[in-house]
Amino acid sequence: MASSKEIVTYSSFPKLNNPINTNLNFKTDPWAPQVSHNTIPYPAIDGYDSAAEEEEESGTDGWDPLPASGRRPEVNLRNVLLGLIAIVTGKTKTGSSSPKSDNSGISFLGSNSNGDSYLLPSVYLPSAPPLLGEIMNSVGAHKTVLEAEPPEWLPDSSTNFCMQCSAPFAPLTRGRHHCRFCGGVFCRVCTKGRCLLPRKFRVRDPQRVCDGCYDRLDPVQGLLLNQVSNASQTAKHDVLDWTCMRGWLNLPIGMKMEDEIYKATNSIRSFTQVARFNPEKSIPHAVLNGASGLAILTVAKAGAILTYKLGTGLVVARRSDGTWSAPSAILSLGLGWGAQIGGELMDFIIVLHGSEALKTFTSRMHFSLGAGLSAAAGPVGRVLEADLRAGERGSGVCYTYSCSKGAFVGVSLEGNFVVTRLDANLRFYGDPYLTTTDILLGIVERPKAAGPLYSALDDLYSKIDCF
Incomplete structure (x- = not known):
């Protein structure tokens, strides 16, 4: 929690500490709808729509929609603008010194001993990492792939099942294939991809790789096309050599x-x-x-x-x-x-x-x-x-x-x-x-x-x- 100097208070939020008196007398009306035992009745207020109240109450997560005074704050242009100014500037103090309830049910608010409300730090901290961080992580992953070295292939007898789909190998219907990038043993279905491999592998033709390695190699194929493909190499044979x-x-x-x-x-x-x-x-x-x-x-x-x-x-x-x-x-x-x-x-x-x-x-x-x-x-x-x-x-x-x-x-x-x-x-x-x-x-x-x-x-x- 931030220090007291960094606390931002707002006067537009209602006081939430006073419980609502539920022992109110209502006149019986044969045409009035019956209230269930689990519903908390509220007094009738001029200009207040009880049906809208029930809709809001059903959509809340434990937060009481009425303030402690029993009346909702008036919704007008002045109050809306004051609330927006308070949120933007973060410098408006509350006009009441009555203490707040710590268990208010509002996840983005907190309160201190002075009764001031403030925004939790999680509200204004970014929820996603910076774009530069994503780019650096991507470059680091690509660098790891480009600098990879040829692996030692697992022997055929090391497994009787595909290392990806776990299907058993069969002599005719499901043969064994090695991934040229990781050296694992996979079936034909799981090694359909063909990719160029990094320079240290010393091969220029696209090689059979497993589905997992294909996903790792696919982002760097454009770079490998210009570096290790046969098309990017200088011709080695001299057509003017008549000695051969x-x-x-x-x-x-x-x-x-x-x-x-x-x-x-x-x-x-x-x-x-x-x-x-x-x-x-x-x-x-x-x-x-x-x-x-x-x-x-x-x-x-x-x-x-x-x-x-x-x-x-x-x-x-x-x-x-x-x-x-x-x-x-x-x-x-x-x-x-x-x-x-x-x-x-x-x-x-x-x-x-x-x-x-x-x-x-x-x-x-x-x-x-x-x-x-x-x-x-x-x-x-x-x-x-x-x-x-x-x-x-x-x-x-x-x-x-x-x-x-x-x-x-x-x-x-x-x-x-x-x-x-x-x-x-x-x-x-x-x-x-x-x-x-x-x-x-x-x-x-x-x-x-x-x-x-x-x-x-x-x-x-x-x-x-x-x-």
Whole structure:
């Protein structure tokens, strides 16, 4: 309780110490409502509504609504203003020296030996901690998560039940999974989340974590995306290194987005050299300048009469200001039928003509149908195709140009399925909620790991502009 110097008194509060005389005589009225034995009767007062009194009495917590004098204080503008001034200034003294009852039932009032009323300190103290304290606590919790070190995994034999839902493990229906952040053993249902882990874990792909650790890691995912994700790293492979095999030969299958970036960069540089030394065999300037995006793939094709195609690559969209979007990984499966025989390895550049063609690559899967002429002899060959692509997001016309290697000749009708590789995008960007539309339509910033690809694209367009 505050000292006497800090006590604030108020004259507007009624005196609560005098008991009410309950031995009052009432005239019997046959039409009057019967009063229960548990109800305390009050004398009739002019201007006082007994029904309102009963409503107030039923809603109080042990506080008598009438003052000791038997009359309510008059409610007028003057008394209301005086009460407000007393509460705001805290300097008004009570006009009566009669002692107050300590057990008044008013939780926000107290009284001293002098009969003065004052507000308890709990009334004017803030009920919530300061905002700065919340921010500091949040920063401290995030710092603990960011500085966490890899745990020692519990052995599989340490428990036969999930450490979260307590469900028993079963060989086929409910297997064991370790949380990569805490090392505990959980079932598949309780470890659905995937999160990037702090720097000390030395992993860049999103990892399986339990639900509890997911809630701890989710607030710092934005920071980890810019620090430890694969997209935020500098490209390690030099596309100009011709001492290794993949410097002059792209493999048809790339397991990671980094491989697709390397392959696409290598393919674009090959087309740049063709445009420089053989302009008549290059992609026409008007076609490239009108492109809404490019899809770059490496595909292996083999067969006779009926041929099979398989390959992977990526697609990038061209923005209105001439810059390029972030890449999205794709997989191509196809069949060809016609007068053809042999096998070849092809580096495709598919020019997406118009926004409708670009939208087809934002679908999870789309189908293309077209006709092509292919001829390859040794390390140099050409494939020209025009196809129509249709998916759940739309349809459009694309033009396909390629450099091929192998021994192949023929004319065929081609059909392909192109699938967006969501798993490769997830491992590269680290965001499980990222969609292909977000990547290609400019919401995602250009990743640092795709720097060589953007340099090759700028070089391709600059060389074409020179002709």
